[in-house]
Amino acid sequence: MVSGLINANPVVYQKKERRARNTPCDSDEYAVESIDQLEIFDHIRDIKDPEHPYSLEELKVITEDAVEVDDGLSYVRVTFTPTVEHCSMATIIGLCLRVKLMRSLPSRYKVDIRVAPGSHATEAAVNKQLNDKERVAAALENPNLLDMVDECLAPSYS
């Protein structure tokens, strides 16, 4: 992927320090622990960009604030910001986010993935495609696409 990069010189930001999740020590160890913003962010921050050797966090495609979670309603929304307005990788990045959360969260969770309002030229079309589960299911049966997704997700398993 030397030539024809969508964004040849992305700005790379420093990773945030990983915070230990603070769990109150007097809590009931058998209580169901609710899933919070930081936990979701930890699941997706190390996903690799499809064309650069940087994580989505380093490119500020996602931030902790981009994650909204309501554990009571089993609902998560991730809003990501493509590095450039015409990024043709936006659907791949969104697909990676969806697959990672699908594999990491309990199945009761409803997940919406969207690009940040105003951050992409074909925002509505990208959002519609990412949230059509039939098209997502069909895409994940495509071996080439699945390889691409798995490659982006590989670092986050380490």
Add this chain to the structure above:
Amino acid sequence: MELLDGRFELKEIAKLEGHTDRVWSLAWNPATGVGGIPLVFASCSGDKTVRIWEQSPSSGSWNCKAVLEETHTRTVRSCAWSPNGKLLATASFDATTAIWENTGGDYECVSTLEGHENEIKSVAWNASGSLLATCSRDRTVWIWEVLPGNEYECVSVLQGHTQDVKMVQWHPTMDLLFSCSYDNTVKVWAGDDDNDDWHCVQTLDESNNGHSSTVWALSFNATGDKMVSCSDDLTLKIWETDETKLHSEAGYSPWRHTCTLSGYHDRTIFSVHWSRNGIIASGAADDAIRLFVENQEKGIDRSSFQLLFKKEKAHSMDVNSVQWSPGEKVLLASASDDGTIRIWELVPIS
């Protein structure tokens, strides 16, 4: 059953497990549930198989009678029985439609229909069983003529949708074909006298009060003069036509929007089915099943509908399909991302 006079609930009478991936769709065999023939339905799944389920007449319990596998190589998205219940058509993301013949409990694949460029999303038989329709992500709708000897000939490739076509459905009595799409529209297709030449006779879109996002499914009432559609825009819409004109020499009577049911659903509505006794069931991505009935008050010009019952957490994940059974005793079956099928009975709250 006077629906508006009492309160009702859905009682779960069976939870069927066996599929190893999400269940996308199910179809009741229309020739069952009457004259002592036990109820039968087929379900299809992301696990690439189709399962045939039968109710035991003595115990009322449900058994998987057959697993149709090793034919489709990808997700089986949709299945449909021919009107006489002898043939089952299955549509797959592998771009093929398979036809299965039921020979005394055994199911044999007797034909494979090829031609679509990519994933097939839906398959449907017309009322007489002489025509089959399929639709695909390739934006086309194909009409196949059923010939003797398990031969199928494509008689028309219908182009007009600008996106992925999600579902095809035939009118319950006439050879009118309806398709709904990711392009937010429903299209109505009619053939010439010989059913050789097909064309779009109406497009229901936002300009005539249609949907503002993907239309996932539609269903007709028993007489065929009303239709309900469901969408990613979180609404159900009711459409009506003049049934007498539909059957007259004029040939076609346009459908008009009469009612929008909004504010009831929180997430995408994937499935809608209108029962013969007038109850609309919807299955949605919020795991719930809802039932609606038409208000029968006199003096109301336009149709209006009310929520009869909402079953929260009908499944533990998205509800992909809801279908009322044929036969004397009407049951509702639902299929879900949680891999199960559930059978429900509508009972009065005592």
